[in-house]
Amino acid sequence: xxxxxxxxxxxxGQATMSNGIISYNRLTEKVLNNPKGKPTILIHxxxxxxxxxxxxxxxxxxxxxxxxxxxxxxxRKNQMFIVASIARVIKTKFSYNNKATKIELKNTVIxxxxxxxxxxxxxxxxxxxxxxxxxxxxxxxxxLAVGLKDYAMTSEEEKILDHFLxxxxxxxxxxxxxxxxxHPTIYYKLKNDEIISKNGRVPLVSNSSIDNGVMxxxxxxxxxxxxxxxxxxxxxxAETMFYQKNDFIGYSHIQHxxxxxxxxxxAIAHFIITSSKISTLxxxxxxxKFNRFAMNKTKIQLPSINNSPDxxxxxxxxxxxxxxxxxxxxxxxxxxxxxxxxxxxxx
Numbered sequence: 001x002x003x004x005x006x007x008x009x010x011x012x013g014q015a016t017m018s019n020g021i022i023s024y025n026r027l028t029e030k031v032l033n034n035p036k037g038k039p040t041i042l043i044h045x046x047x048x049x050x051x052x053x054x055x056x057x058x059x060x061x062x063x064x065x066x067x068x069x070x071x072x073x074x075x076r077k078n079q080m081f082i083v084a085s086i087a088r089v090i091k092t093k094f095s096y097n098n099k100a101t102k103i104e105l106k107n108t109v110i111x112x113x114x115x116x117x118x119x120x121x122x123x124x125x126x127x128x129x130x131x132x133x134x135x136x137x138x139x140x141x142x143x144l145a146v147g148l149k150d151y152a153m154t155s156e157e158e159k160i161l162d163h164f165l166x167x168x169x170x171x172x173x174x175x176x177x178x179x180x181x182x183h184p185t186i187y188y189k190l191k192n193d194e195i196i197s198k199n200g201r202v203p204l205v206s207n208s209s210i211d212n213g214v215m216x217x218x219x220x221x222x223x224x225x226x227x228x229x230x231x232x233x234x235x236x237x238a239e240t241m242f243y244q245k246n247d248f249i250g251y252s253h254i255q256h257x258x259x260x261x262x263x264x265x266x267a268i269a270h271f272i273i274t275s276s277k278i279s280t281l282x283x284x285x286x287x288x289k290f291n292r293f294a295m296n297k298t299k300i301q302l303p304s305i306n307n308s309p310d311x312x313x314x315x316x317x318x319x320x321x322x323x324x325x326x327x328x329x330x331x332x333x334x335x336x337x338x339x340x341x342x343x344x345x346x347x
Contacts, residue, residue, distance in 0.1 A: 010053065013060035014044040020051035022060065032056040033068065039079060041069040041086070045099040048090045052079050067102050073121040081124035085110045136336040143330060151327035157320035160313060169313070172304035176276065177296030179309070180257040184292070185230065185250020186223035195220060195249065205244060206251040207232040212242045215251070222247035229257035229269055233291040237280030243269035255292045263311045267318035275300040 008024040009032060015022055020042060034040050035056050042051045045065045054076065059066055074082065089110050094100040100108075113120045113127075143149045153161070163169060176182065185205070188195055192215075195204055200217030205224075208215055213230055224230075226247045232240040234253045241257075243266050250256065279300045284290045303310040303317075 010055060010057045011060065012042060012051070012053075012057050012066070014046050014049060014065065016047060016049050019053070020044070020049060025058070027058050029056075031058055033059060034070075038070055039074045039076065041074075041079065041083060043067045043069065043086070043090070043100055043105060045094075045101050046096055048087075048094050048100050050083050050087055050090075052076075052083060065099075067100070067105050073119075075121075075125065077128045078121050078124035080128045082112065085112055132336070136333055139329075140333045143326075143333065149330055151323045151330055153320055153323050157316055157323065160316050161320045164317060169303045170305070170310075171301045172307065172309075173299045174302050174304075174309055175296065176257070176298045176300060179261065179272070180229070180259055182255055182257050182292045182295050185248075185254040185256045187250035187252060187254070188220060188223075192216070203244070203246060203248045204251060205230045205242070205248050205254055207234055207240060207253060209235065209240050212244070213240055213254075214248075218249055220249060222249055224248050224250050224256050225258065227264060228259065229273065231255050231257060231290075231295065233289055233295075235290060236284045236286070237282075237290050238273065238276035241273045241276055243273065255295060257295070261309075261311070263315075265315065267315040267322075268311055270318050271314040272300065272302070275302060 007026065009027050010021045011023045011025050011027075012020050013022045014020070029035065033056065034053075037055050040053050040057075042053065042059075043049075043066065045067070089108060090100050090105070093108065094104065113123045115123065195218045196216035197219045200219050202218045202220060202222045203212075203214045204216050204218050205213045206215040207213070213232070224244075224247060226245050228244055230240075230242055230244050230248070230250070231238060232253055233255050245266065276298065279298055280290060284294070288294075303313045305313070
């Protein structure tokens with residue numbers, strides 16, 4: 001099946017991240033689906049995950065648990081409309097115990113715009129293009145408003161980035177318990193719907209591994225201070241460790257990491273959180289929890305100076321990384337805006 005002479009091809013399973021791609025492998029052409037790279041939608045029966053691709057690919061389970069949808073008039077733009085329409089139906093109609101099989105999908109009805117009794121693919125494409133243009137304009141305005149249009153690095157940032165790339169950082173081990181006071185967050189013993197409000201402003205931090213751990217917002221009093229770190233003690237390490245900018249309400253099994261040092265900020269937090277994730281990777285499971293006792297003993301690698309964490313270096317390094325990322329975003333937005341103007345001027 002593997003062939004070292006071949007190109008790398010995406011290997012798809014029922015993953016919900018990375019657009020469903022498990023890995024890239026060099027595979028023989030005879031095992032590949034979609035050899036001509038047609039626009040294709042995959043729908044996984046177990047979790048109703050939907051992905052779009054335009055390349056040859058290999059399925060982990062053949063076609064057994066994944067439906068392959070193709071259409072001559074589908075393209076990168078209008079597929080977004082189609083996928084959204086499919087998702088709107090199947091996410092509520094199916095579940096793990098009621099799978100979105102090929103037969104079930106064939107009998108599933110979705111709504112799409114039509115013209116003269118035919119699916120209006122041109123309308124869907126222009127509709128998505130218009131939304132993209134509006135989003136890009138908002139992104140450009142946001143970057144300008146918050147001062148992120150400037151991605152030029154300072155000489156100090158460039159120097160520290162060069163030191164990192166050349167392996168010139170001096171690293172030492174530090175205990176999380178030495179850097180932070182770690183204790184359970186204070187939370188309300190109420191039902192979620194008694195805490196969360198549609199107009200709430202105080203974040204409720206939960207065990208979630210997405211959205212910075214925030215499951216909703218409340219109008220109740222914040223019980224835990226911001227400019228700190230939260231982390232669930234029910235997960236497999238530091239995967240739910242997040243920086244909390246604002247005062248917040250805790251949730252059951254959320255630990256609060258309050259810095260023992262004065263120079264703490266979001267940049268330093270990002271560095272420490274990343275180091276914590278690396279240190280705890282594959283170290284914990286559901287039988288061995290990453291609780292506050294484990295957190296206190298966890299050793300992480302940080303840049304050091306005079307046997308102490310080099311907070312200035314960490315902050316400057318993160319600033320440099322952010323500017324590298326921001327540069328790509330700004331250039332992307334500028335290119336999209338230019339492309340949109342070009343299309344508009346041709347009309």
